[in-house]
Amino acid sequence: MSTLHLHVQPRDGEPFRHEVRGEAAVLGRSSKADVVLADRYLSRQHARLVLREGSWFLEDLGSRNTTFLNERPVAQPMPVRPGDVIRLAESRIVVADPGGELPPQAVGDGLTGGTDERLPESTIFRPASELLAAPAAGESGGLASRLRLLNEVHRALAAPITLEALLDLILDRVFAQLQPEEGAVFLRNEKGELKRAALRRERGVTGEPLYSRRLAQEVTEKGVAALVLDARMDERFAKAESIVFSGVRSLLAAPLIDSEGCLGMIVLSAKSRLHPFQEDDLELLMALASAAAMRLRNIAHAEETARRRLLDRELDLAHDIQMAMLPKAFPHLGGIDVNAALRPARTVGGDLYDVMADGGRVWLLVGDVSGKGVGAALFMAVTKTLFRAIAPGSASVAEAVARMNRELARDNERAMFVTVFAARLDLATGELEYVNAGHNPTYRLEPGGRVTTLPGPVDPALGAVEAHEYRGSRLQLAPRDAVLLYTDGVVEARSAAEEEFQTPRLESYLGECAAASAEHIVQGLLERLDDFVGDAPQYDDVTIVALRFLGPS
């Protein structure tokens, strides 16, 4: 076997076939791999197939999530044969037999026919609950073998197991006990649609394995097990009006059901089987399906937990990166005292601030991106980077903001936007020039205790419209005047009683800050918010920047 035929099922992409020629092939996420798999959990170069003395071997290339051959971790090169299943992270590769028949490919969901299709007259339905409650009918030999099988299954299911291995195990036991010619497990996906998850066939069984959609609906939605005694005896099916049942002699189906609902179904069929399935078989399959359903549910829960843990780790990393983007130390410039704080509500958030020296002037920026989470955090990072690149040396604040807006609005199909208050203080004169792009008004604190908002127009938040003329305003600060920039997380902070902090509380606090240092203003406000919010969860990011102008330098 010098050519290897692979059926590749990537986690995040469409399945495809690949022929490995030559002497080696690298499998991985990298575009430079020989077999490129769309699966974000894969290493760039994950595993390799190597031809040695006429046989193919699989080896792991030190991947992060290891490589599995038939669900066994590949620690050293392992020989690969047709029928083997290679698993890399959440992608599967089936090794096909080039000379023999190709393993059946799942076409769509593996179900066919309409939901209004009639089922053979000989179909018997039994409620799952009834089958599980009933003591085994029939002769004692049947009972003994049923108990033995269940015992085996329960023991096997107690150990940690992957979904693939579990489905394999279920089919193993079913084939050993009930000798079908074909068996399939269908599982509901996140959208609740049934999809074939596993298939096994006796040698020599050919054709596309398809099952009746109508039957699947009956079994999974009503929670009944079904036995089709002999479809060929039914006149309509004998005339092959339904390709689904044509040639099928006998069929058995049971729902994978537990107290939380139906996870899917297991279905067995026989075409040339000497004896059709019997009602005893139905009980056996139902008992097995019930044990499997419990374990399937556990696996689904465990996968969900693992996914969440991975996401949490990535969010932690994103949080660290985001916090690192915010200045912690402030420019030591004569003539000002400045301080700032940002508290994200979630691990990552969409608020931002910046303080930046530019010759004899200092820039201030506070912003709040629409929405929350990772998308907002990315937009925040772009905004912050643009500000650093564009603001220094700009002719005016309005011009800098207009340029930032053009960049943010370009190709912004999701219409993300960021409200900002941008300002530039001339340290020599105390003149403050500023633009409000859809943001909360900035406060001015005078030494006498007067608290006012900075006057001026409000222009659209950045990113919303491509071409907009932003309007700048100017205000002469007197020595010892302070300004406070903030985001709506401050005024919309909610107490346990669902009451909001609101501007009157903020203004009354600021009235007490006439002579306070910038750090005192920021920290004192955070303390006020903590006292107000108490044990209630934080809904929104909170950002505060305070600057006091000490006098012309």
Place this chain on the structure above:
Amino acid sequence: MEIGEERTTGALVIAPVGRVDSVSSGELERLVATRLDAGERWLVIDMAGVEYISSAGLRVLLVAAKRLKPPAGALVLCGLGPGVRTVLELAGFMSLFAVEPARAQALARIEAKASP
């Protein structure tokens, strides 16, 4: 959140009811996208039933406005309560939308635009 829909001869009216925040705005966004993908070009979003709109909700309105730029289409907002209007004003967005007091005026405005 409930979302009402009314089809008139010249336009589609979408009327969300309740809070349009970061949790519920996804539902409104999907509905609007589905309708625009299906070829709707003359859209009224009636906000009379909306008690609160967050920045995530404003984003949905912006996406719709971007996709329905005149003359090949139009978005008209109507029924803005004081809370919703304040949020739009604070974000500096009032000038970006065609706004009418109520559904009848919004439909009339669409009709005037749609007919050559």
